[in-house]
Amino acid sequence: MSTPRFPLPVNQLAVQQAVLEDLPSPAPCPLPVPDPTRAFWLSPDANPLATEGSTGPITDDADVVIVGSGLTGVGAAYHLAELLKDRPTKVVILEARDFCSGATGRNGGHLTANPFHEFVERSTRHSTSAAVKAVAIEEYTVSSLLDIIAKHDLAGYVDLVQGGRITLLVSDEEFADAKRDFDAASSAGVDLSQIAWLTADEVAKTFGVPHPAIQTPGNNLWPLKLVTKLYGLAKSRSPNFSLALHTHTPATAITPSTSGPRRWAVHTPRGIVHTTHVLHATNAYASHLLPNLASAITPTRAQVIATREHGDRIGQERMEAWSANQGFEYWFPRPRQEGEESGPLIILGGGREVASPEYEFGVADDSTVNEKVGKALRSVLPGVFGGASSEWKTEQEWTGIMGFTKLGDPFVGPVLDASGNEAPYEGQFIAAGYTGHGMPRAFACAEVVSQLIAQKLTESSEEWKAPDWLPEHYLTWNRIHRVV
Ligand SMILES: Cc1cc2nc3c(=O)[nH]c(=O)nc-3n(C[C@H](O)[C@H](O)[C@H](O)COP(=O)(O)OP(=O)(O)OC[C@H]3O[C@@H](n4cnc5c(N)ncnc54)[C@H](O)[C@@H]3O)c2cc1C
Numbered sequence: 001m002s003t004p005r006f007p008l009p010v011n012q013l014a015v016q017q018a019v020l021e022d023l024p025s026p027a028p029c030p031l032p033v034p035d036p037t038r039a040f041w042l043s044p045d046a047n048p049l050a051t052e053g054s055t056g057p058i059t060d061d062a063d064v065v066i067v068g069s070g071l072t073g074v075g076a077a078y079h080l081a082e083l084l085k086d087r088p089t090k091v092v093i094l095e096a097r098d099f100c101s102g103a104t105g106r107n108g109g110h111l112t113a114n115p116f117h118e119f120v121e122r123s124t125r126h127s128t129s130a131a132v133k134a135v136a137i138e139e140y141t142v143s144s145l146l147d148i149i150a151k152h153d154l155a156g157y158v159d160l161v162q163g164g165r166i167t168l169l170v171s172d173e174e175f176a177d178a179k180r181d182f183d184a185a186s187s188a189g190v191d192l193s194q195i196a197w198l199t200a201d202e203v204a205k206t207f208g209v210p211h212p213a214i215q216t217p218g219n220n221l222w223p224l225k226l227v228t229k230l231y232g233l234a235k236s237r238s239p240n241f242s243l244a245l246h247t248h249t250p251a252t253a254i255t256p257s258t259s260g261p262r263r264w265a266v267h268t269p270r271g272i273v274h275t276t277h278v279l280h281a282t283n284a285y286a287s288h289l290l291p292n293l294a295s296a297i298t299p300t301r302a303q304v305i306a307t308r309e310h311g312d313r314i315g316q317e318r319m320e321a322w323s324a325n326q327g328f329e330y331w332f333p334r335p336r337q338e339g340e341e342s343g344p345l346i347i348l349g350g351g352r353e354v355a356s357p358e359y360e361f362g363v364a365d366d367s368t369v370n371e372k373v374g375k376a377l378r379s380v381l382p383g384v385f386g387g388a389s390s391e392w393k394t395e396q397e398w399t400g401i402m403g404f405t406k407l408g409d410p411f412v413g414p415v416l417d418a419s420g421n422e423a424p425y426e427g428q429f430i431a432a433g434y435t436g437h438g439m440p441r442a443f444a445c446a447e448v449v450s451q452l453i454a455q456k457l458t459e460s461s462e463e464w465k466a467p468d469w470l471p472e473h474y475l476t477w478n479r480i481h482r483v484v
Helices: 013-021 071-083 119-125 128-151 172-187 200-207 223-235 283-289 371-385 442-457
Strands: 061-067 089-094 165-168 196-198 213-216 241-246 253-256 264-268 271-280 298-309 321-324 329-333 345-349 392-404 411-414 428-432
Touching: 061 071, 061 264, 061 442, 071 089, 071 223, 071 241, 071 428, 071 442, 089 271, 119 128, 119 172, 128 172, 128 223, 128 442, 165 200, 196 200, 223 241, 271 442, 283 298, 283 392, 283 428, 298 371, 329 371, 345 371, 371 392, 411 442, 428 442
Parallel strands: 061 089, 061 271, 089 241, 165 321, 271 428
Antiparallel strands: 165 213, 196 213, 253 264, 264 271, 298 345, 298 392, 321 329, 329 345, 411 428
């Protein structure tokens, strides 16, 4: 089989991985820059909490300080509110910029579980059971969030679209890898009954695109709006649970608390918050407060455009999301808005493969865009669907910072020192390093760290048991002596 040309370089995943593993020892990540590019999702009327708690006195005492207000940080607040609803508990969220203005507020909007992605590699590197759990955690996360959306009738508010996903296989190598992963996952008992393989002819007939593909369930939504609702649900969960949010309040250092009963002093330009527990929900930026993670979590800049179709190639009624070229490119058409006359607005991310040799690794500045990447992004839809570039008009462009780990999987659990000791960081936890694929993982990882924190707060003597869906290599204590 030979597949037609994709407009951008193909088969770059292994090359990118080699570059990541070979990066020279980096400096710790700086704080988020104060003047980021404006993401489509972060329009002022969509972000009622943008500057919440940014003026006035800062809450100076807490049981738990959560640093970061993305899906992980707010997800943890949601889980803590649930777990600790019967116990007086004070939680403070600190956010360096506007509410949820990190990766969660700037991403591609895909909330989709990968059904068998990298199954063979994960089986070889960890175990078949870990590869099965890597699928399970994504399905668990997606279904948990969809349940919350359904229970609170939020589908309209968050613009949920459950149109499925078409994954284009744009090279023979990508096709062969997908087949191999599918077969291995199937042999391991993963339920793949909802996956359909489409031939290039079938894809051409239905979508006008000449590549073979896989069709899977998939969801898209407005991530900031979901996180805003999660915050509201956490805040109103129980009178016992007090939740404060201070935006525009970066945590600049964490030192042992020298006054009062709390263990840690979280320093900010507005004063100190004394706390017993800290959750680092800072993803790409984790090494700013934890410099020993500088080579473990690499800030990596991703770029997105919002582009409108002025022809009729995607089709007004089609709501499928797309992924292509080993996941480097991903896009979906936004639900049609009232009064829109031309084609759908398409949110399209990717293009990093033209930013070789370093694929935007080490870039933590989301106040600018990479012109080369922007040009590549503009070539994707005309290249895939055909037609002149003038049929696609870019209306907005932005960047955001992902946190890459060498395994591609996050660190979840207590913060440990280089030898694996918890004592120097007692009471500090982390869930970070989703490697550009956090929407179907962050909320469940936040649940894990919340369980661990709740166990400490309640001084429970019951041994914590990892949930069935958690790949155990995500846990910090299983990671320390291995390739990170
Ligand atoms: C452009 C782009 C597109 C993406 N597309 C997708 C996608 O379609 N699907 C998908 O699954 N994943 C996608 N991802 C990845 C996904 O968005 C992330 O994995 C996920 O949002 C991580 O959530 P988080 O809460 O851990 O991190 P973030 O959302 O980045 O939140 C961390 C927060 O911490 C704050 N912070 C950092 N340091 C400090 C400090 N010292 N003090 C106070 N606050 C601090 C930051 O400002 C930020 O708001 C994309 C990422 C990017 C950048």
